[in-house]
Amino acid sequence: MKIFTLLFLTLFLFAGRLHAQDGEDLLSQLGEEKTIDYATASFKSNRVINGHSIENTAAGVLDVKISHRFSPVRNGIYDMFGLDGATIRIGADYGITNRLMIGFGRNSLEKVIDGFAKYKILRQSSGAKNVPVTVCYLVDAQIVTQKFSDPTRANYFSSRLFYTHQLLIGRKFSNNFSLQLMPTVIHRNLVPTKEDKNDVFSMGIAGRIKLTKRIALNAEYYYVPTGQISETYKNSLSLGFDIETGGHVFQLHFTNARDMTYKGFITETPEDWFFKSDDGRLMGGMRFGFNISRVFTIVKPKSLN
Amino acid sequence: MRKLLFLFLFLAALFLANTAAAQKFFTRDAKVKFNSDTPMEKIEAVNKSASCLLDTQSGKMAWKVLMKGFQFEKALMQEHFNENYVESSQYPNATFEGEIVNLKDINFSQDGKYNAITKGKMTIHGVTKDVEMPGVIKVSGGTVTLNSNFTLVCADYDIKIPAVVRDNIAKEIKVMVEGVLKPK
Secondary structure, three states: OHHHHHHHHHHHHHHHHHHOOOOOOHHHHHOOOOOEEEOOOOOOOOEOOOOEOOOOOOOOEEEEEEEEEEEEHHHOHHHHHHHHHOEEEEEEEEEOOOOEEEEEEEEOHHHEEEEEEEEEEEOOEEEOOOEOOEEEEEEEEEEEOOOOOOOOOOOOHHHHEEEEEEEEEEEEEEOOEEEEEEEEEEEEOOOOOOOOOOEEEEEEEEEEEEOOOOEEEEEEEEEOOOOOOOOOOEOEEEEEEEEEOOOEEEEEEEEOOOOOOHHHHHHOEOOOOEEEOOOOOEEEOOEEEEEEEEEEEOOOOOOOO | OHHHHHHHHHHHHHHHHHHHHOOEEEEEEEEEEEEEEOOOOEEEEEEEEEEEEEEOOOOEEEEEEEHHHOEEOOHHHHHHHHHHHOOOOOOOEEEEEEEEOOHHHOOOOOOEEEEEEEEEEEEEOOEEEEEEEEEEEEEEOOEEEEEEEEEEOHHHHOOOOOHHHHHHOOOOEEEEEEEEEEEO
């Protein structure tokens, strides 16, 4: 019995020794640490075309924006295919944190000044924590600073104000495909007629397909259910390319929207992409436009050594 | 009986002594820094959570570095590094599996600084290459500190640099590795 116990104990020690020796594949022993993998770069910019995307400007980064929209392409060579009727927006966005960003801009059309704040409520992630979508909340205010058309009547400052509230829900399905939904509410203090609603609800949908590492195809559509705005205004559809270089993103697109402000492209888009004129001819209502975005790092992230 | 007990104790001592020497050293906070300096642009990044496992008995070493763990000064540069260059969603980790060639020159039980040559397989962006690099092993107070400086060439690992930015990225990327390993 005692001999057996002693032999058994010896074997125990021996077994322990063998275990320390079988580390042939060290790499597999390093194991997989469960980290949270957040989805990044679902879109190349924080704008799809006219409206916002689920991407935010990074903390401490300033994103300078210059955008143009032109007159309809059907105006032909005399108008340089719409280039002569250029409107401009100059603005800048800034990331306060990686989840909260602000921005402002000034538009030549109606001399609108716009300002917004966007917060990333939920971030899409995989790995240790699985979250299927990114959810952002956007609040945007627009002020029309253009002089009132009739200075003799009683004009109110509140008539100049427009507010937009938007929820952006999106998902990066793969490296090459992202899709987002944007339920939106636009509040207009002053509307043209009694039939126009002061609160206009719209549902937007946008997506991007990455064609190469640096070029993506984008599409954006905002649907406004009938009975809210005048029948003369149409739903906006935009199609474009994003071309990314080192620090710039060039967004070149065609759109039927005339405006670059939320209240403008959602509730005041004058023509459809294709429509019949009064004498039955097929007309094109699309316009060329572009956005240029350039990022500058203003505040460097801490602890980089 | 007594002889048997004596034999058992002798064997036990032998085994235990050997087990102590064949120790594994490990860290999850090793630092990997790389830098590319050209007249056009300065690119630098640090990863402070690299894992390393070292078996002092066999001299075998393994490293695992999460690509998304590299922090850059410029957020956009970090995004481009992951999305366009190293494609970290497809190849999440860079790994090294190798061994110390001159193991006999290093005494892990004695404090001191030893020059070491490590040889093995480096895998980055899904491409594996045979590499050999010099380093310094410092043994002090029960911990092993590994230090190495070497260079890597992007083209070796199929990391494509577009013509537009060819002058912005150095031909040889300088890499610095430092890890303080503790007994596992």
